[in-house]
Amino acid sequence: MTRPAAGSTADVLAAARRLAPELDALSRKIHAHPETAYLEVQAAGWLAEYLSAHGYRVEREAGGVATAFRATLGGDGGPTVALLAEYDALPGVGHGCGHNLIAAAAAGAGAILAAVLGHRPPGRVQVIGTPAEEGGGGKVALLDAGLFRGVDAALMIHPLCRTRMHEDLLGRQQLTVEFSGKPAHASAYPDEGVNALDAMVLHLQGISAMRQQLRSEARVHGIVTHGGDAPNVIPAHTAGVFYVRARDRDYLREVLGRFEACARGAARATGATVKITREAFVYEPMRASRTLTDRFRDHLAAAGVAEDPPAPRPALASSDVGNVSLAVPTIHPWIGILPAGSPDIALHTSDFRDAARTDHAHDRARAAACALALTALDVLTDPACLDAARKEFRLGGASEDPPDSPPVAAAAKPPLGG
Amino acid sequence: VAIMAEYDALPAIGHACGHNVIATSGAGAGAGLAAVAGTRGLPVPGRVVVIGTPAEEGGAGKVRLMEGGAFRDVDVAMMIHPRCGTQLWRPTLGLTKAKVEYFGKAAHASSWPWRGVNALNGVIGLFNALDAMRQQIRLDARIHGIITVGGQQANIIPEYTAAEFYLRSLDKTYLGELRRRFEAAAEGAATASGCRVQVTFDPIVHDPLKPNFTMLDFFGKNLARIGFPVDPDDGQAGYGSTDAGNVSQALPTIHPYIRISPDGVPGHSRDFAAAAASPLARAGMAAAAKALALTALDLLADPAAVEAAKAEFARS
Numbered sequence: 001m002t003r004p005a006a007g008s009t010a011d012v013l014a015a016a017r018r019l020a021p022e023l024d025a026l027s028r029k030i031h032a033h034p035e036t037a038y039l040e041v042q043a044a045g046w047l048a049e050y051l052s053a054h055g056y057r058v059e060r061e062a063g064g065v066a067t068a069f070r071a072t073l074g075g076d077g078g079p080t081v082a083l084l085a086e087y088d089a090l091p092g093v094g095h096g097c098g099h100n101l102i103a104a105a106a107a108g109a110g111a112i113l114a115a116v117l118g119h120r121p122p123g124r125v126q127v128i129g130t131p132a133e134e135g136g137g138g139k140v141a142l143l144d145a146g147l148f149r150g151v152d153a154a155l156m157i158h159p160l161c162r163t164r165m166h167e168d169l170l171g172r173q174q175l176t177v178e179f180s181g182k183p184a185h186a187s188a189y190p191d192e193g194v195n196a197l198d199a200m201v202l203h204l205q206g207i208s209a210m211r212q213q214l215r216s217e218a219r220v221h222g223i224v225t226h227g228g229d230a231p232n233v234i235p236a237h238t239a240g241v242f243y244v245r246a247r248d249r250d251y252l253r254e255v256l257g258r259f260e261a262c263a264r265g266a267a268r269a270t271g272a273t274v275k276i277t278r279e280a281f282v283y284e285p286m287r288a289s290r291t292l293t294d295r296f297r298d299h300l301a302a303a304g305v306a307e308d309p310p311a312p313r314p315a316l317a318s319s320d321v322g323n324v325s326l327a328v329p330t331i332h333p334w335i336g337i338l339p340a341g342s343p344d345i346a347l348h349t350s351d352f353r354d355a356a357r358t359d360h361a362h363d364r365a366r367a368a369a370c371a372l373a374l375t376a377l378d379v380l381t382d383p384a385c386l387d388a389a390r391k392e393f394r395l396g397g398a399s400e401d402p403p404d405s406p407p408v409a410a411a412a413k414p415p416l417g418g
Numbered sequence: 419v420a421i422m423a424e425y426d427a428l429p430a431i432g433h434a435c436g437h438n439v440i441a442t443s444g445a446g447a448g449a450g451l452a453a454v455a456g457t458r459g460l461p462v463p464g465r466v467v468v469i470g471t472p473a474e475e476g477g478a479g480k481v482r483l484m485e486g487g488a489f490r491d492v493d494v495a496m497m498i499h500p501r502c503g504t505q506l507w508r509p510t511l512g513l514t515k516a517k518v519e520y521f522g523k524a525a526h527a528s529s530w531p532w533r534g535v536n537a538l539n540g541v542i543g544l545f546n547a548l549d550a551m552r553q554q555i556r557l558d559a560r561i562h563g564i565i566t567v568g569g570q571q572a573n574i575i576p577e578y579t580a581a582e583f584y585l586r587s588l589d590k591t592y593l594g595e596l597r598r599r600f601e602a603a604a605e606g607a608a609t610a611s612g613c614r615v616q617v618t619f620d621p622i623v624h625d626p627l628k629p630n631f632t633m634l635d636f637f638g639k640n641l642a643r644i645g646f647p648v649d650p651d652d653g654q655a656g657y658g659s660t661d662a663g664n665v666s667q668a669l670p671t672i673h674p675y676i677r678i679s680p681d682g683v684p685g686h687s688r689d690f691a692a693a694a695a696s697p698l699a700r701a702g703m704a705a706a707a708k709a710l711a712l713t714a715l716d717l718l719a720d721p722a723a724v725e726a727a728k729a730e731f732a733r734s
Contacts, residue, residue: 184554191556198550205546206610209539213575213612215532234554262610269547269606271599 007116007377009302009370015115016303016370019108023369024362026050027104031357034089037132040067043087044129047107051127054111055119062128063145065138069129070147073114078123079386081379082148082328083109083372084156084321086133096348097134098159098337098356101365105157105335108369113376123380126151130320135174139320140281143327152386153292153379154330156321157368159356161344162308163300163336165293169286170219170245171252172318174279177203177222177263181272183236193234199272200224200238206262207242217316218255219245245318248285284322287396289329291389292375296333299374303367308336317347329389331375335368337361419714420467420489421447422497422662424474434686435475436500436694439678439703443498444468446707451714462718467492471661476515478622480661484668493724494633494670494717497662498706500694501675502683503649504641506634508675511560511586512593513624513659518544518604521614524570524577534575535612541565541579543607548583551603559596560586560656586659588626625663628734630670632727633713637674640712646705649677658685670727678702 030043044067048058056071063070085106086099110127117125128147132138148154160167179200184193207220214220222242228235244259246252260276267274297307321332338345339360345351355361378385423444424437448468451460460466469488473479483489520541525534548561555561563583569576585600587593601617608615641648662673679693693699717724 186553190553193554195550195554198547198553202543202547202550202606202610206539206543209536209543209611212527212531213534213536213539218532258612261612265543265606265608265610266547267606268609269543269603270550271602 007381009299009374011116012112012370012373013303015112016108016366019111019115020366022050023104023108023111023366026107027100027362027365028357030087030100030103031095034094036091037088037134037136037138038065038067040087040131043103044069044131047085047087047103047129050107051110054114056110056114056127063142063147065131065141065145067129067131068138068142071110071127073110073117073125074121074123078121079152079380080124080126080150081376082126082128082151082154083376084139084154084324085127085129086156087129088132088134088136088138090134090348093348093350094353095356096350096353098352098361099133101159101335101337101356101361102157104362105365105368105372108366109372109376112369112373116373121380125376125380133320137281137283137320140323143323148324148327151328153289153389154324154328155292155296155372155375156331157333157335157372158319159337159361159364160315160334160347161336161338162311162334163305164311164334165297165307166288167311167315167317167334168217168247169322169332170217170247170316170318171249171285171322172243172245172283173252173256175242175244175259176239176277177242178237178239178275179203179267179272180275181234181236181270184234186232186234190234194271195234196238196272197228197235199266199270199274200227200240202266202269203240203263206266207259210258210262214255215246215251217247217314218251219243219316220255220259245316246285252282252285283318283320284326286319286322286332287325289325289331289389289392291385291392292329292331292379293333295378295385296331296371296375300333300367300371302374303370305335305364305367315347329393335364337364419464419717420469420492420495421710421714422469422471422480422495422665424471424497426473426475426477428475428686431686431688432691433694434688434691436678436690436699437474438694439500439676439699439706440497443676443703443706443710446703447710447714450707450711460718462715464718466714466718474661478624478661478664481622481664484664489665489668492669494727495665496633496637496672496710496713498674498676498710499660500678500699500702501685502677502679502681503651504647504675504677505651506638506648506674507629507631508651509588509657510627510663510673511558511588511657511659512590512626512663514585514593514597515620515622516583516585516600517580517618518583519578519580519616520608520611521616522575522577522611525575527573527575531575536575537579537613538569538576539611540607540613540615541568541581543610544581544604547603547607548600551599555596556587556592558588558657559592560584561596561600584659588657590623590626593623624659624661625667627660627663627673628666628671628731630666630672630727630730632723632730633670633672633717634674636713636716636723637672637709640709640716641705643712644705644708646709652681655684670731676702676706
């Protein structure tokens with residue numbers, strides 16, 4: 001790979017060292033003030049101010065989304081590379097998904113690029129503040145608003161226990177299921193009621209029974225948001241929110257059909273009526289750019305972080321970056337933030353939240369910022385790299401397995417006979 | 419006058435319904451009347467028939483006998499049933515039997531489970547739905563069943579399952595509603611599990627018992643005459659069903675209960691099977707035989723009494 005005089009690996013690493021104190025402070029500030037989906041007013045503001053101070057032209061409320069922003073360096077001509085920053089927290093757990101590190105890595109890469117490229121970059125660098133990854137589909141809203149039009153490649157990282165360039169991100173549909181029955185005094189006239197809670201319980205039992213007949217990487221899970229009004233009233237109305245996930249769009253559609261059959265069957269069995277509302281958007285399965293991921297891996301190694309061995313079992317999540325990956329060549333590598341030898345911690349826990357504010361995690365975020373900046377430089381300055389990424393993208397990516405192939409972990413050892 | 423004798427046992431638990439006592443009290447009444455008749459015939463006009471009615475436990479033997487004309491010339495019918503207390507009148511529930519079959523798709527349960535459609539999930543879903551439904555059905559109604567085919571082998575996603583159910587209620591109209599809701603539950607479980615379902619209702623419906631207090635009055639007086647006490651009904655137990663219900667909807671019929679066990683011994687239990695061969699059962703059997711025979715004589719001696727029983731039957 002060619003490396004221009006301006007923006008050598010050494011320059012990037014040196015810039016990152018200089019910027020480290022302010023980046024760490026920014027990350028810790030976001031971590032200490034967790035804001036949930038679409039309410040990330042402070043985080044978006046701090047990041048916008050930071051990038052503005054480093055020479056970026058900042059548009060607040062980008063795409064009409066109040067807590068989104070777009071910071072741009074450079075003008076017309078040359079490729080456009082987008083660095084995606086997430087910064088929303090989880091209800092209750094705070095930054096249990098470590099999005100403060102995503103924000104710091106993206107803003108850090110932006111600041112590094114401003115430092116090494118000066119005022120005449122060979123293309124355009126954008127840091128896009130993408131709110132509400134946790135269920136809100138912020139990137140879907142920004143895609144719909146046209147924010148990714150003209151973007152040639154989108155780069156982001158996500159913290160995890162270990163460093164892995166690829167983990168499947170499942171397609172995901174959120175649904176609301178509401179059952180309506182007929183209220184009745186639960187002691188005096190129970191036989192005159194139609195129990196909407198029975199319908200909800202049967203729906204959950206139906207899903208539990210169905211799970212055996214799902215491919216092992218598919219996921220169906222949910223919560224009951226309304227379970228009745230009073231114990232002495234046969235519940236007339238219940239509601240729940242569910243996620244259905246699968247590794248490819250066809251199977252997602254199939255599982256959604258079966259999920260809805262569970263709900264309709266529960267309604268039929270109890271005499272209740274059911275209303276199923278699919279959220280307007282789907283989190284698409286991730287189709288990572290192998291070309292750009294390979295570049296990122298090399299740059300991360302140059303920044304001192306090697307990829308860890310493959311996971312014994314896949315950690316399956318979903319993200320709205322899947323939708324971006326269907327629009328432009330995209331990478332979403334996972335950066336390990338736990339020290340070697342320490343036990344793994346699940347995402348979305350208070351333990352992971354605590355791990356996301358350690359010095360070690362911030363060292364890793366800085367290495368990730370370097371690798372993002374170097375990969376962005378490849379996109380901007382190495383036509384062969386962008387051509388390869390575009391060609392791969394046109395061919396439909398290569399990260400999806402053929403239908404019905406057993407998941408990787410299961411394939412490693414044959415099923416027990418008999 | 420027909421005296422009905424039942425004598426079928428239950429699978430696995432033997433004579434836990436005490437039908438041996440029904441048989442011997444019926445036959446005993448017949449033999450007693452024959453002794454009275456001697457060679458010159460009964461002292462009253464008319465005829466006594468003892469009808470052996472098999473398969474009360476689920477087989478609806480009396481319905482087949484009625485269809486075969488066995489009750490064609492019968493004016494009134496009587497039998498007793500053993501119980502943990504003597505009561506002249508207790509209702510019985512109308513009963514419909516259903517068979518439910520789920521059809522899925524077999525697959526290796528470990529290597530290809532997602533290619534299967536689990537017929538056992540259908541039947542479990544139905545049981546879950548019925549358990550939930552029970553809160554919303556009338557107190558007198560009953561729905562209960564067993565799984566007769568639960569799969570073929572544990573490493574195969576079951577492609578075929580079957581279950582049998584009884585649906586019961588005090589009145590036939592509500593039995594119809596239960597049937598509709600049962601069918602909905604079965605279909606809902608099929609929808610949820612992706613199976614095909616077939617629900618087959620037995621064409622024979624056990625009718626609820628229709629009382630005939632004119633005849634019960636005679637039976638009660640005869641129990642008093644022989645000094646056998648009638649017990650208060652503590653109202654704690656629910657009701658069963660009987661094919662005598664169908665007979666009672668066709669002609670004046672009585673089906674009083676005779677004590678053969680201490681209080682509170684449930685029917686269809688091993689304790690009740692033991693009670694049915696105890697001295698208490700022998701006393702009940704003898705008293706019942708006498709009361710049945712005396713009631714037959716009362717009715718034959720008094721055509722007006724039979725007319726009154728028929729008039730009550732027509733009214734109710």
